[in-house]
Amino acid sequence: MSRRVARETALQVLFQIDFTGEVDSLEQVIEHWAKEFAVSEKNKKFTSELVEGTLKHKQDIDEKISATAHEWALDRLNTVDRNLMRLAIFEMLYYPDTPQRVTLNEAIEIAKKFGSEESGKFINGILDKLMDSSEK
Numbered sequence: 001m002s003r004r005v006a007r008e009t010a011l012q013v014l015f016q017i018d019f020t021g022e023v024d025s026l027e028q029v030i031e032h033w034a035k036e037f038a039v040s041e042k043n044k045k046f047t048s049e050l051v052e053g054t055l056k057h058k059q060d061i062d063e064k065i066s067a068t069a070h071e072w073a074l075d076r077l078n079t080v081d082r083n084l085m086r087l088a089i090f091e092m093l094y095y096p097d098t099p100q101r102v103t104l105n106e107a108i109e110i111a112k113k114f115g116s117e118e119s120g121k122f123i124n125g126i127l128d129k130l131m132d133s134s135e136k
Helices: 003-020 026-036 041-056 058-068 079-094 100-114 119-135
Strands: none
Touching (some): 003 026, 003 041, 003 079, 003 100, 026 041, 058 079, 058 119, 079 119, 100 119
């Protein structure tokens, strides 16, 4: 099973947490979505690392999104785009095992599947700017 399914599962978890505000039962939420997507144990570990890391660095990540998406307030972004960018930025900046270009491409493909018609282009623009600034 691919890491994309783990990323998609992490997105579902982050979406639910963003929607409900509930983080106390994080393990149960991860377990629920891992079963829903039939995630292997290896990829469930990756899902957990992505979710926990994204939540741990959420304030810093949100500041980076706000600084890069000048004309968009974070709360104006749709929930899928906001959480997918959080997830991708965590992986790009704090998870060195994955090349940034891979993370960018994965985020675009996931946006096409779960986001709006414009999500892929929007996320590409924001992440590409962020990636350029982080490589300097």
